[in-house]
Amino acid sequence: MELKDFTIGQIQEGLKKKEFSAVELTEYYLDEIEKKDKDISAFLTVVRDSALSQAEETDEKIAENQDLDILSGVPCAIKDNILVDGIKCTAGSKILEKYVAPYSATVVKKLKGKGAVILGKTNLDEFAMGSSTENSAFFTTKNPNDLNRVPGGSSGGSAAAVAGDMCNFALGSDTGGSIRQPASFCGVVGLKPTYGAVSRYGLMAFASSLDQIGPLAKTIEDCKKVFSVIKGKDKMDSTSIESKEGDSDFEIKNLKIGVPKEYFIKGMDPEVEKAVREAIKKYEGMGGKIEEITLPHTEYALACYYIIAPSEASANLARYDGIKYGYSDLQGKSLLDVYLQSRESGFGAEVRRRIMLGTYTLSSGYYDAYYLRAQKVRTLIKRDFEKAFQKVDAIFTPVSPTPAFKMGEKIEDPLAMYLSDIFTVSVNLAGLPAVSLPVGEASGLPVGLQIIGKPFEEDKILSIGGIFKK
Amino acid sequence: MISKEEVQHIAKLARLGLTDKEVEKFQKELSPVLDYIEKLKKADIFGAEPTSHSVRVDNITREDKESDSKYDSDKLLDLSPARKERHLKVKSVL
Numbered sequence: 311m312e313l314k315d316f317t318i319g320q321i322q323e324g325l326k327k328k329e330f331s332a333v334e335l336t337e338y339y340l341d342e343i344e345k346k347d348k349d350i351s352a353f354l355t356v357v358r359d360s361a362l363s364q365a366e367e368t369d370e371k372i373a374e375n376q377d378l379d380i381l382s383g384v385p386c387a388i389k390d391n392i393l394v395d396g397i398k399c400t401a402g403s404k405i406l407e408k409y410v411a412p413y414s415a416t417v418v419k420k421l422k423g424k425g426a427v428i429l430g431k432t433n434l435d436e437f438a439m440g441s442s443t444e445n446s447a448f449f450t451t452k453n454p455n456d457l458n459r460v461p462g463g464s465s466g467g468s469a470a471a472v473a474g475d476m477c478n479f480a481l482g483s484d485t486g487g488s489i490r491q492p493a494s495f496c497g498v499v500g501l502k503p504t505y506g507a508v509s510r511y512g513l514m515a516f517a518s519s520l521d522q523i524g525p526l527a528k529t530i531e532d533c534k535k536v537f538s539v540i541k542g543k544d545k546m547d548s549t550s551i552e553s554k555e556g557d558s559d560f561e562i563k564n565l566k567i568g569v570p571k572e573y574f575i576k577g578m579d580p581e582v583e584k585a586v587r588e589a590i591k592k593y594e595g596m597g598g599k600i601e602e603i604t605l606p607h608t609e610y611a612l613a614c615y616y617i618i619a620p621s622e623a624s625a626n627l628a629r630y631d632g633i634k635y636g637y638s639d640l641q642g643k644s645l646l647d648v649y650l651q652s653r654e655s656g657f658g659a660e661v662r663r664r665i666m667l668g669t670y671t672l673s674s675g676y677y678d679a680y681y682l683r684a685q686k687v688r689t690l691i692k693r694d695f696e697k698a699f700q701k702v703d704a705i706f707t708p709v710s711p712t713p714a715f716k717m718g719e720k721i722e723d724p725l726a727m728y729l730s731d732i733f734t735v736s737v738n739l740a741g742l743p744a745v746s747l748p749v750g751e752a753s754g755l756p757v758g759l760q761i762i763g764k765p766f767e768e769d770k771i772l773s774i775g776g777i778f779k780k
Numbered sequence: 781m782i783s784k785e786e787v788q789h790i791a792k793l794a795r796l797g798l799t800d801k802e803v804e805k806f807q808k809e810l811s812p813v814l815d816y817i818e819k820l821k822k823a824d825i826f827g828a829e830p831t832s833h834s835v836r837v838d839n840i841t842r843e844d845k846e847s848d849s850k851y852d853s854d855k856l857l858d859l860s861p862a863r864k865e866r867h868l869k870v871k872s873v874l
Contacts, residue, residue, distance in 0.1 A: 412855045505834045519833045548840045549833065613819040624794060631795070633870055638861035645871045646795075654797030662796055666787070666806055667813060669794040680817065685830030687823050692831060725812050741834020765835075 313338050314475035318384050318532045321478065325372060325383050332368035332383030336361050336427050339385040343429065343476045351451050352461075352471040354390050355398050356430035361385070364427045371425075380535055382425030387471045387480040390431040391438055392523065393512040394418050397428075401514050402436040402446040402464075405630050405637045405656030415512020416547070417481060417523050417540045424539045429477050432467030436658045437627065438488055438516045440464050441730045444721050445660040452717075453496060455755055459714040462492030462730075465526065469496040472526050479527040479536050483513055485520045486615050487709070487734025490746035493526055494709035494758025497748040499533050500526045501772065504765045505741035506551040508537075509544030517622035518549075520615075520738040530747070530776040537768055551766075558769035560703065562777065563597040568702035572608035573733055578711040585750030585757040586708045589778065593706070596777065601702055605694040608736060610687050615735035616728060617671050617684035623661075624668030630656065663724060692740040695762075704774055705762040707733050709746045713755035733760060743768045747775040781811045 313335065316324065324330055330338075340358055347353050368383035388394055391401045393411035395418075400406045414422070422428070435445035443451040443466035451466045453459040454474035461470040465482025469492035472480050482489040484502035493500025501524045508523045515521065525536035543552040569590060574583060594600045632638035632652025639651035657665070671680035698705060710730050720727040737744045742765060746758040759778075763771035787806045791798045798806070853866075862869040 409859065412859065413851065549835065549837055551835065607823065610820055610823050613817040616813065617817055617820070628795070632861065633868060635856075635859035635861075640862060640871070643871065645873050648871055649795040650797035653795055657796070663806070663809060663813075665794050665796060666790055666810060670782075670786075670790050670810070670814070671817075673790065673793060680820075682830055683820050683823075683825060684817075685832060686825040686828040687820055688831040689828045690823065690825070692834060724809055725816055728813075728816075739831075739834070 314342065316478070317529050318381065318478060318535050321384055322378055322382065325368065325378065328372070332365040332372070332427065333362060335383060336365040336385050336429070339429055339477055346474055346476060349452065349457060350454055350470050350474045350476070351449050352432055352467040352474060352476060353387065353430045354400060354402070354433050354448060354467070357397055357428065360397075361427050361429050364422070368425050368427070379425040381421060381539060383427060384425070384478050385427045385429050386421065387429050387432045387468060387477040388418065389434055389465050389468050389480070389482045391434060391483060391514040392418060392481060394428060394431070397431065399431065400448070401438070402434045402448065403656065403658065403661070404447045405652070407447070407637065409636055413512065416509040416544045418512065420540050432465070432471050432480060434467055435464035436661050437514065437623070438464040438483055438485055439623070439660050439664055441487070441491060441727050442715070442720065443467060444717065445658060447658050450717055453714045455497060456714065459716055459755070460495065462495030462710075462714060464488040466492045468526050469493050469498055469500065472496070472498045472528060479525055479532055481523055481540070482526050483521055483523050484738065485517050486619060486738050487731045489524045489526060490734050490744060490758065490760060491710050491730060493746040494748070494756065495714035497756030498526050498528055499530055499748070499775070500524065500746040501533050501537055501768060502737065502744050503537065503541065503768055504553065504743045506549050507541050507553050507743070507766060507768065509542070509547040509550045511544055511546035515626040517619040518626060519622060520619060530772050533745070534769060534772050553766040558773045560770060560773065565598045565704070565774070566702040567593055567598050567600050568603035568698050568705045569600060570603050570605045570608065570698070570705060570707060572605055573707040575711065578708070579713060579752055581752030582708055582711065582713060582757050585752055586759055589749035589759045590706050592778065603698050603702060603705070605698060605736070607687065607690045607694050611691055611736040611739060612728065612732050614684045614687045614691065614739060615731070616667070617680050618688065618739070620664040620668030621672050621681050622668070624665045624672065627661065627665055632656070660724070688739050691736055695740045695742060699764050704771055707760045707762065709733060709758035709760045713752045713757055737762055741765065743771060745771050745775050747778060749778060782807055782814060
């Protein structure tokens, strides 16, 4: 077996048996990045020196016969909207092109505390707004399965870095599908945790009531390990919650799986539907009970999301004002000129579109018709899931209606791009955990199955995903 | 379709500078999205309370006691584009 296929467990076995050192492993991945990333463009920043010195710490532990931590020596990548102290953090935006993080996100501290080695920062749609990485101000990441296609987004760089064997695992963030959709497009496992399960401290805010950080990895087992490290209450994020040790044991013959009829829609790629249906059949074949369920407010989810997310974004992105940090255009005469011009040249097209949309739906005269109404519809969407989970243990759906699309295919049509999130946004509105699991192919491209669970049942949905055999 | 004046008004509220060309571009791009979100008007929201967060969020309080800052304030000040000593420098407001 090659190093690139090693799981976290196998890496640690190898380290303990001294088959390779942590420095050798890190060098291997850094070399892979050097060779492959010219074509894939997953990384915005690679931090060779600090990665090697982190790896040395693990090697010293091994030399002193100390116990290893759960992620000791494991090379990973971090989406570039999550702060790592002392390293550039751009959010894929010109406005933060030269911004160096003055502190580390809680998740980064936790990863480092358990010995993980950070190789670099991965590309994303600007401020995580997009479904393809084409909205990055710097370049578009390519899908390692087909270089003419997008890796999905917004965590496209993280998904491509894992799928392209340039790191063992990566962190992404998911506001409306930004971990799950790229995981599906690239053929890796991606977990969007329950809202509050993972601290958002040090994650650049996009839509604060929807954002969550989560892992992308090649295996379910690795996703579980990374999640176990990053989760937990953090006093720096007042919405974070200590999740109870979830009961992840289940017997497949007692497992009730709900399949919502609203998630198999007209216009969906027939091969995607076939791959997802076949995966569901396999679970049935293993003894799972499949039930057709209904989530009646599904048709409103995307519209609801595209009011709530841009509204919150328009408020969150007010902080980029050309005064405190980031790009600043100081040519104008007044303070207002600095705001207008810094934000005009600093933000890209999609970010400005969403700020405009959010400002519109929050503006006087429209607030009740749009924002307040969307919050009420959000309640209905959440209730749909609560009702469904009284009957079933998990809900299976497709992740996206199509496999990875070609670069440029949707960039001129914002609404078509938004539609690729149609199966993922409800989960964020309801705050639930969901996994994207690679289960098949459509036209030779990976297809993901979405497994949605009850709040804080990440381990259970991961275990359910773990019994799937291709 | 959303009017030119509306686009200009929203851009001003959002503190986004726009060229004339961009005003037209936003008119074209925002209109189909606004039409799409009109969908929500069909939803029966009778009796539904608004949800701002999917989990219950309560105010978290602490004792009003001073503690050491976790941040190196110089590091934060260094990030600002214009400063004078330990102050951020801005242009005149009026």
